[in-house]
Amino acid sequence: MITAERKPLDELIEYVKPFKRILLLGCNECVTVCAAGGRKEVGLLASGLQMALLKSGSNIEIQQHTLERQCDPEYVEELVPMIDGTEAILSMACGCGVQQLAMRFKNLPVFPALNTKFMGASERQGVWAERCQGCGDCVLGITGGICPIARCAKQLMNGPCGGSTTGKCEISEDVDCVWQLIWDRLKSLGQEDRYVDIMPAKDWRSGGGSGPRKIIREDLAE
Amino acid sequence: MAVASVIKAQPLVDQTLPINKNILVVGGGISGMTSALRLADQGFQVYLAEKSNELGGVAKNIFKTLEGDDVQPFIAGLISQVKEHEYIQVITGAIIVDHSGMPGMFKTGMQIGPQMFYRQINHGVTVLATGAIPNPTKEYALESCKAVRTQLETHKVIAKTPDTVKEWDNIVMIQCVGSRTADNPNCSRICCQTAIKNALAILEINPKARIFVLYRDMRTYGFQEEYYQKAREKGVIFVKYSQDTPPTVKPEGEQVEVTFTDAILGQKITVTADSLCLSTGLIADNDSSEELAMIFKLPRTADGYFLEDHVKLRPVDLPVPGFFVAGTAHSPKLIKESISQANAVAARAQTMLARDSINLGAAAARVDSKLCASCLICVRTCPFDVPFINADGYSEIDPAKCHGCGMCVSECPAKAIQLMQFEDDKILAQLEEIFEKVNA
Amino acid sequence: MENFEPVIIAFCCHYCAYTAADMAGSQRLPYPANVKIIRIPCSGKVDALHIIKAFENGADGVYVAGCLEGDCHFKNGNEKAARRITYVRNYLEEIGIESERLMMVTMSAGMGYRFAQTATEITEKIRKLGPSPIKIAIAQ
Numbered sequence: 001m002i003t004a005e006r007k008p009l010d011e012l013i014e015y016v017k018p019f020k021r022i023l024l025l026g027c028n029e030c031v032t033v034c035a036a037g038g039r040k041e042v043g044l045l046a047s048g049l050q051m052a053l054l055k056s057g058s059n060i061e062i063q064q065h066t067l068e069r070q071c072d073p074e075y076v077e078e079l080v081p082m083i084d085g086t087e088a089i090l091s092m093a094c095g096c097g098v099q100q101l102a103m104r105f106k107n108l109p110v111f112p113a114l115n116t117k118f119m120g121a122s123e124r125q126g127v128w129a130e131r132c133q134g135c136g137d138c139v140l141g142i143t144g145g146i147c148p149i150a151r152c153a154k155q156l157m158n159g160p161c162g163g164s165t166t167g168k169c170e171i172s173e174d175v176d177c178v179w180q181l182i183w184d185r186l187k188s189l190g191q192e193d194r195y196v197d198i199m200p201a202k203d204w205r206s207g208g209g210s211g212p213r214k215i216i217r218e219d220l221a222e
Numbered sequence: 223m224a225v226a227s228v229i230k231a232q233p234l235v236d237q238t239l240p241i242n243k244n245i246l247v248v249g250g251g252i253s254g255m256t257s258a259l260r261l262a263d264q265g266f267q268v269y270l271a272e273k274s275n276e277l278g279g280v281a282k283n284i285f286k287t288l289e290g291d292d293v294q295p296f297i298a299g300l301i302s303q304v305k306e307h308e309y310i311q312v313i314t315g316a317i318i319v320d321h322s323g324m325p326g327m328f329k330t331g332m333q334i335g336p337q338m339f340y341r342q343i344n345h346g347v348t349v350l351a352t353g354a355i356p357n358p359t360k361e362y363a364l365e366s367c368k369a370v371r372t373q374l375e376t377h378k379v380i381a382k383t384p385d386t387v388k389e390w391d392n393i394v395m396i397q398c399v400g401s402r403t404a405d406n407p408n409c410s411r412i413c414c415q416t417a418i419k420n421a422l423a424i425l426e427i428n429p430k431a432r433i434f435v436l437y438r439d440m441r442t443y444g445f446q447e448e449y450y451q452k453a454r455e456k457g458v459i460f461v462k463y464s465q466d467t468p469p470t471v472k473p474e475g476e477q478v479e480v481t482f483t484d485a486i487l488g489q490k491i492t493v494t495a496d497s498l499c500l501s502t503g504l505i506a507d508n509d510s511s512e513e514l515a516m517i518f519k520l521p522r523t524a525d526g527y528f529l530e531d532h533v534k535l536r537p538v539d540l541p542v543p544g545f546f547v548a549g550t551a552h553s554p555k556l557i558k559e560s561i562s563q564a565n566a567v568a569a570r571a572q573t574m575l576a577r578d579s580i581n582l583g584a585a586a587a588r589v590d591s592k593l594c595a596s597c598l599i600c601v602r603t604c605p606f607d608v609p610f611i612n613a614d615g616y617s618e619i620d621p622a623k624c625h626g627c628g629m630c631v632s633e634c635p636a637k638a639i640q641l642m643q644f645e646d647d648k649i650l651a652q653l654e655e656i657f658e659k660v661n662a
Numbered sequence: 663m664e665n666f667e668p669v670i671i672a673f674c675c676h677y678c679a680y681t682a683a684d685m686a687g688s689q690r691l692p693y694p695a696n697v698k699i700i701r702i703p704c705s706g707k708v709d710a711l712h713i714i715k716a717f718e719n720g721a722d723g724v725y726v727a728g729c730l731e732g733d734c735h736f737k738n739g740n741e742k743a744a745r746r747i748t749y750v751r752n753y754l755e756e757i758g759i760e761s762e763r764l765m766m767v768t769m770s771a772g773m774g775y776r777f778a779q780t781a782t783e784i785t786e787k788i789r790k791l792g793p794s795p796i797k798i799a800i801a802q
Contacts, residue, residue, distance in 0.1 A: 032597055521772055524772045524774070627736035631709070644703060650712065653700070
């Protein structure tokens with residue numbers, strides 16, 4: 001899932017200040033699941049913006065709506081009948097949703113209300129942690145199912161650096177050294193020999209090193 | 223406000239659950255035994271759990287009522303009826319240790335006897351009749367001087383050793399000892415009539431005795447007033463004292479000197495009393511009632527008694543459906559008042575037991591699957607693990623299992639859950655109405 | 663804003679503060695009419711959105727009254743409510759509303775005196791803080 005966090009209110013106020021009427025748009029997918037951009041957050045942000053602007057003496061009409069997904073054009077199309085008179089859209093989706101809107105509504109300014117953070121997993125209620133960086137060439141099969149790219153600060157591919165002490169990373173005691181985790185896991189799988197294999201230098205082209213990536217399923221693509 | 227909310231009200235469907243018709247009565251005093259007998263007489267299985275090793279409670283120390291009825295034969299009768307009843311199982315030496323389940327289907331665990339043998343009882347109705355305890359005050363040389371007794375102890379002397387009473391010339395009674403103070407603002411309700419009861423009994427044995435009752439307010443409510451009049455006619459002297467200038471007490475050998483201010487004479491008077499009786503009243507047994515309140519999740523008053531659901535509308539019901547309170551666990555009471563309340567509890571309990579299901583109201587959470595993002599936040603937040611993601615991939619909440627707390631509702635990031643009876647639009651309507659009035 | 667009378671919304675848990683308010687009534691304990699009670703089944707049911715909406719509508723203060731620690735009828739709703747209040751207080755600061763205007767208090771159902779006392783204290787506190795900046799902005 002894509003995770004995100006709301007931007008500071010001050011930044012959002014700067015975006016919407018010039019307008020009299022905006023659409024605040026939530027997304028019922030990833031950002032709802034990580035409690036950043038669902039209906040609830042839309043309601044909270046609308047009220048917060050309204051109050052902050054009222055305090056500074058300006059008035060704004062905020063229309064609230066939440067789409068099933070902002071990253072699909074068909075859902076975005078639902079906005080067409082309701083967008084009349086809207087001067088700008090403040091999107092509470094990830095960057096994909098924001099861009100989808102910007103592409104569709106050429107004459108409308110579209111602003112992000114969230115900072116899109118990472119692809120992550122839920123550790124427990126209210127806690128999400130980074131797990132994948134979309135490198136396009138998954139190595140989890142040889143690293144015991146634990147990703148050194150997403151979870152090592154240096155993205156080391158062949159064991160830990162000298163900063164690994166008692167299983168923790170040198171950047172913070174709260175961060176596990178991922179190579180310690182990988183080693184422990186390989187050991188419990190009885191695959192210690194995997195650790196000895198030297199991984200060649202990673203080809204980062206599949207991770208976006210050679211420009212924006214695209215997936216085309218030829219059987220489906222029209 | 224309320225009207226604005228009612229405008230948004232929707233038709234609700236009550237949730238019902240099957241009810242287990244067994245009854246757990248906690249406390250084997252007069253109230254507990256009375257409730258148990260009434261319910262068992264109707265053919266319901268009753269488990270009567272008593273903390274101590276015998277039935278009877280505080281009333282075992284009472285011999286006569288104000289009206290002159292004999293208490294001990296009555297209790298003995300109750301105890302034997304309870305013990306012999308085919309539908310009552312008496313469990314003495316029982317300490318309640320845990321409690322779980324839903325209204326209509328409770329499970330209560332207890333440790334029994336010196337071996338702390340664990341036993342769990344399934345029941346649908348719980349009657350709390352845990353009583354109160356005599357206030358263990360140490361005021362007025364109660365512990366150090368032999369001539370100083372509580373009213374309960376005096377009552378025992380009157381009943382058991384009347385010859386002692388014959389030797390008393392002067393008797394002083396002090397009311398409101400340890401009650402109606404900053405520490406214990408409660409009026410024990412029973413002490414005024416107890417003092418009069420004992421005073422009259424003393425005069426019966428020893429007509430020459432001089433009795434002084436030092437009081438703050440005499441509250442002989444109802445027909446007790448007649449006995450108050452009778453006591454005055456027989457020469458009992460009632461002297462009012464104020465909380466600021468309480469009587470002082472000085473032990474003098476076998477006797478005790480009591481000094482108080484007579485409001486009419488405006489001067490201090492000292493009486494050398496052969497017996498000083500303190501009306502110490504009752505207090506809630508905080509140690510046990512606090513623990514029971516935690517186990518059963520029941521509210522208590524500031525002075526530690528169990529708090530009924532509504533003072534006027536539901537006086538014997540506790541807030542948890544299927545829980546009732548009787549006797550001095552609720553507040554200090556006379557024996558006859560405890561019996562009335564125990565009977566009321568039995569009657570209220572039967573309104574539930576007469577049916578095969580229990581009505582739990584309609585406050586259950588409902589998911590709108592069209593809005594649900596299947597984020598699992600409700601699944602994780604529910605204190606009772608009720609929501610689950612169903613085969614269609616949406617959160618589902620079984621209304622019969624839902625306790626109606628609304629925590630999932632307030633955490634749902636998709637606003638896909640509404641708690642019936644407390645829907646968002648009703649709460650928002652209340653808010654808007656308040657400000658419409660204020661801003662107008 | 664002369665003769666300022668604060669409007670305070672109290673979200674009261676049915677199992678404690680709401681009953682305590684009733685208790686205060688039957689004990690004839692007065693508390694300021696500034697406090698407007700909204701009943702909720704558990705303090706854990708209080709919605710961040712409803713708190714924010716109260717301020718948006720012009721509330722000068724909001725408090726959530728739940729059960730004493732460890733006494734929640736639904737296990738831990740009062741703890742959840744306390745965490746939520748902290749979260750919303752931070753958001754209020756972001757908006758430009760003093761976070762002291764939002765409080766969490768706890769009491770038991772039998773504490774009629776505490777209910778009246780809390781209501782009085784909070785009303786006085788909010789009175790000292792003055793009208794909420796939103797209320798001032800609405801009036802202008």
